[in-house]
Amino acid sequence: DQQVKQNSPSLSVQEGRISILNCDYTNSMFDYFLWYKKYPAEGPTFLISISSIKDKNEDGRFTVFLNKSAKHLSLHIVPSQPGDSAVYFCAASLPQHFGNEKLTFGTGTRLTIIP
């Protein structure tokens, strides 16, 4: 049962344009969402997060949008740069009182920025 889904395995975007990566989830109890970036031969690195009490969080070129009613979040990268080429994972976690503190990950989207 894939509770966090990234339906686009890959995405190619021209340098300087906007990259939009999408993520859907099925468990309405998730209250915290994160994006991780992964380069080959490295572990995932934290990029940006958003709490379910917000609908937008911005950090420099990266903005995450959360639509709770649609159980959908997206990551916008503007402007896209060649160094953004990586695999992006969406992840979600349950509230602390559930006693289950793991991150549930999507399958990832490979973003390629074309110079």
Added chain:
Amino acid sequence: DSGVTQTPKHLITATGQRVTLRCSPRSGDLSVYWYQQSLDQGLQFLIQYYNGEERAKGNILERFSAQQFPDLHSELNLSSLELGDSALYFCASTRDGRGTEAFFGQGTRLTVV
């Protein structure tokens, strides 16, 4: 550098064998998580330890076990290995046991032949 160290980086072993993967968390982090990433899959949660005690369990096979030692490093033991166990195994750590914003190691690539 995330501060999380995993050894070895690569491991090739035969079916039926047993291996141990090691993880040293970031300094001061009490919680360690193990994740498995198979080909074209997301990261699947295996198990979490917090300050030496098992905190949460995911889809971890009975052939797999883990522990966290008093110095907070953790080991993941994989036994009776099968071809399907070939994967990347990641360790992550957090300070307070909440899985958010976990810091990941570089991973151990296990190949079972």
